[in-house]
Amino acid sequence: MNESNSERGAKRSVTHHWSDYLFIAPAAIFLLLFMVFPLIFNVLMSFRDVQASTLLNFNAPWVGLANYNKVFENPTFWPTVRNTVVFTALSLLFQVGLGLALAVFYTRNFPGATYMRGLFLIAWTIPVVVSAAVFRWLLDAETGVINYVLQSLGLIKENIQWLADARYSLLATIIVNIWLGIPFNLVLLVAALQTVPKSLYEASSIDGASRFQTFRFVTLPLILPALLSVVMLGLIYTFKVFDVVYVTTQGGPLDASQVISTLAYKLTFSQFRFGEGAAMLNLLFLVLFVLSLLYLRSVNRESA
Amino acid sequence: MKSFMSLYKKGYGLSLVSLLLLGIFLFPIYWMVVTSLRTSTEIFAYPPQFIPNHIDLTYFREVVFENEKVLPYLRNSFLVGAGTTLLTLLLASPAAYGLAHLPLRGKNLLLLISLSSLMFPAIMLATPMFVMFSQLGFTNNFLGLIIANTALSLPFAITVLRPFYRSIPTELSEAARVDGCTTWTAFWRIILPLSRPGLLTAGIFTFLFGWGDLLFAISLVNSDNLRPITAGLWNYMGGNVTKWNLVMALSTVAMLPPLILFLFAQRYVVAGLTAGSVKE
Numbered sequence: 001m002n003e004s005n006s007e008r009g010a011k012r013s014v015t016h017h018w019s020d021y022l023f024i025a026p027a028a029i030f031l032l033l034f035m036v037f038p039l040i041f042n043v044l045m046s047f048r049d050v051q052a053s054t055l056l057n058f059n060a061p062w063v064g065l066a067n068y069n070k071v072f073e074n075p076t077f078w079p080t081v082r083n084t085v086v087f088t089a090l091s092l093l094f095q096v097g098l099g100l101a102l103a104v105f106y107t108r109n110f111p112g113a114t115y116m117r118g119l120f121l122i123a124w125t126i127p128v129v130v131s132a133a134v135f136r137w138l139l140d141a142e143t144g145v146i147n148y149v150l151q152s153l154g155l156i157k158e159n160i161q162w163l164a165d166a167r168y169s170l171l172a173t174i175i176v177n178i179w180l181g182i183p184f185n186l187v188l189l190v191a192a193l194q195t196v197p198k199s200l201y202e203a204s205s206i207d208g209a210s211r212f213q214t215f216r217f218v219t220l221p222l223i224l225p226a227l228l229s230v231v232m233l234g235l236i237y238t239f240k241v242f243d244v245v246y247v248t249t250q251g252g253p254l255d256a257s258q259v260i261s262t263l264a265y266k267l268t269f270s271q272f273r274f275g276e277g278a279a280m281l282n283l284l285f286l287v288l289f290v291l292s293l294l295y296l297r298s299v300n301r302e303s304a
Numbered sequence: 305m306k307s308f309m310s311l312y313k314k315g316y317g318l319s320l321v322s323l324l325l326l327g328i329f330l331f332p333i334y335w336m337v338v339t340s341l342r343t344s345t346e347i348f349a350y351p352p353q354f355i356p357n358h359i360d361l362t363y364f365r366e367v368v369f370e371n372e373k374v375l376p377y378l379r380n381s382f383l384v385g386a387g388t389t390l391l392t393l394l395l396a397s398p399a400a401y402g403l404a405h406l407p408l409r410g411k412n413l414l415l416l417i418s419l420s421s422l423m424f425p426a427i428m429l430a431t432p433m434f435v436m437f438s439q440l441g442f443t444n445n446f447l448g449l450i451i452a453n454t455a456l457s458l459p460f461a462i463t464v465l466r467p468f469y470r471s472i473p474t475e476l477s478e479a480a481r482v483d484g485c486t487t488w489t490a491f492w493r494i495i496l497p498l499s500r501p502g503l504l505t506a507g508i509f510t511f512l513f514g515w516g517d518l519l520f521a522i523s524l525v526n527s528d529n530l531r532p533i534t535a536g537l538w539n540y541m542g543g544n545v546t547k548w549n550l551v552m553a554l555s556t557v558a559m560l561p562p563l564i565l566f567l568f569a570q571r572y573v574v575a576g577l578t579a580g581s582v583k584e
Contacts, residue, residue, distance in 0.1 A: 021402075022398075022488075023398040023399065023401055023402035023487075023491070024398070024399045024402040024403065026394075026395050026398065026399070027395040027396060027398070027399035027458060027462065028399070030395055030454070030455075030458065031420075031455070031458060031459070034429070034433070034451055034452075034454075034455040035420060035424065035429070035455050035459075037432070037436075038428065038429050038432035038433060038436075038455075039428065039432075041432040041435070041436075042428055042431070042432060045431070045432075055435060056435060056438050056439070102325070105318075105321075105322070105325070106322070108315075108318055109315065110315030110316070110317075110318035110319050110322065111315055111316060111319050112319050112322065113318075113319075113322065115570075116319075116322045116323070116326050117322075118570045118571075118574060119326055119330070120326065120329060120330075121566065121570070121573060121574070121577075122330060122333060122563060122566065123329070123330070123332075123333075125512055125562050125563065125565075125566040125573065126333075126516070126558075126559045126562055126563060127515065127516035127518070127534050127537075127558060127559070127562065128516060128518065129516075129518050129534045129537050129538055129558070130336075130537065130555045130558050130559045131332070133336075133537065133541060133551060133552075133555045134332045134333070134335065134336045134552070134555060135332065136541075137335070137336075137339065137548050137551070137552065138332060138335065140548075142350070143347070143348045143349075143350055143352070145331075145335060145352050148350070148351055148352055152351075179329075179332070182329070184577065187574055187577050187578065188577065188578060191578045233422070236422050236423055237422060240423070240424075240425040242425065242426065242427065242519060243518050243519065246518075247518070247538065247541075261425055261427055264425075264427055265427055265519075268427070268430075268431055269523060274431065277431070278431070281425060281427060281428045284425055285423070285424070285425065285428060288422075288423040288424075288425070289423055291423070292416075292419045292422065292423045295419070296416070296419065
């Protein structure tokens with residue numbers, strides 16, 4: 001129906017055509033100026049040796065791929081990439097896993113279900129700097145609640161120096177990130193689960209399937225597209241994360257919990273190595289761009 | 305016993321479980337508020353006392369009223385949040401309408417740009433914007449923060465708004481045009497009011513995003529009278545590392561406006577999440 005309308009509209013509104021473009025023009029111009037242009041600027045900056053003195057007068061010398069080489073040869077770079085991959089993988093695993101478990105629980109019908117489920121989103125609504133501040137307090141080595149609970153449960157013998165120990169700082173940031181990400185997955189997965197027709201569950205229980213079997217063979221295949229979509233979105237979002245790592249550990253101690261965004265920040269704003277920072281960000285953007293294309297492909301395939 | 309069973313059958317047993325789960329999950333929020341109401345000796349008590357013995361409001365007073373920077377921080381956050389929302393909606397509504405209805409080429413490119421909210425690390429914008437604004441002469445300026453935040457929120461807002469415009473039948477604007485409206489008047493007078501749920505969703509989302517921004521707040525602003533509360537809290541933490549009651553008090557203050565907005569507009573936030581992520 002929409003097709004014939006817009007076709008008819010196309011014929012009738014040939015005289016309106018230029019005004020139609022006016023609708024999109026403001027947003028397009030804005031994005032051109034403030035998104036595309038900065039992107040190009042970043043690319044150009046990555047090919048020049050830009051220092052603090054030359055940042056504002058565009059006189060920096062052209063150095064070709066030297067900045068990219070420096071990035072690859074930076075001893076912190078590859079551990080940071082590894083950190084980012086580990087951070088993303090573990091975050092997603094638990095965010096989606098716990099989110100799915102909670103979603104299954106919350107699709108049950110009981111008083112207050114919808115409202116309480118919505119309250120989980122508080123974790124997502126408040127500024128990340130606030131959440132990370134609270135977790136820094138919770139993760140305090142001597143007096144934080146988390147160590148207290150772990151000790152009481154007998155899971156650890158000595159207090160873990162979550163933020164100061166290079167072995168645990170990345171894990172600390174992952175814990176905070178999992179907390180931050182659960183509500184998002186919960187809401188989306190509940191929406192996905194609600195598209196499964198109730199009649200299928202009835203049929204499955206008539207056939208004698210257990211709850212777990214029903215989930216494994218009926219629910220899971222049906223929500224797989226949505227699950228994939230949620231995972232891909234989470235992948236793109238988590239890979240570039242900055243706030244949570246920066247506020248929790250600042251990438252420390254000694255770059256132990258550094259991720260790509262925070263390393264780029266350090267290079268750019270602490271060490272003023274603008275060219276290298278830009279190069280690193282371009283590489284990050286490339287990865288995210290490819291992931292986004294994959295996401296578009298997967299979504300298009302599902303609706304085809 | 306019988307009434308207990310009937311309550312359980314009605315689902316209240318699950319409600320209790322849900323309450324427990326919610327309590328565990330939101331414990332950090334509880335702990336934040338409780339810590340801000342206690343003295344230093346109490347907060348460092350080990351084992352931690354989960355229920356406070358008495359409540360002490362001095363830390364809120366110290367952080368909010370005696371620190372003359374804090375109320376301006378809040379005002380600045382409001383300005384940035386509201387400004388970002390206004391600019392974003394002004395740009396996003398016509399654009400979403402254009403993409404939804406009018407026969408245009410270049411749709412696919414714009415769809416990809418809509419994904420760019422997601423795939424752009426904010427840092428990629430920070431340095432170029434700093435340079436741009438320096439050249440134009442307005443660094444350390446609200447407009448700079450608003451523009452930076454809008455650059456990231458605009459694509460997402462367009463994505464959220466587009467389905468709302470698609471669901472409004474084209475007959476309406478055509479009828480309006482037959483009656484003598486121009487395309488723009490038809491949009492402004494008739495279509496736009498109909499998209500109010502969409503505008504609320506995108507608007508609330510954008511406000512929360514603008515309020516919660518940290519990166520632009522710390523890289524594009526360096527004077528206290530322009531600093532939003534996110535950057536203010538970050539600075540405060542640096543100088544008051546072990547004074548957790550003060551830090552938590554300031555955190556609570558920074559959390560309250562988005563929290564209140566969320567509690568009033570919960571369904572719009574949920575709608576925005578699902579609309580922006582699930583492609584029709």
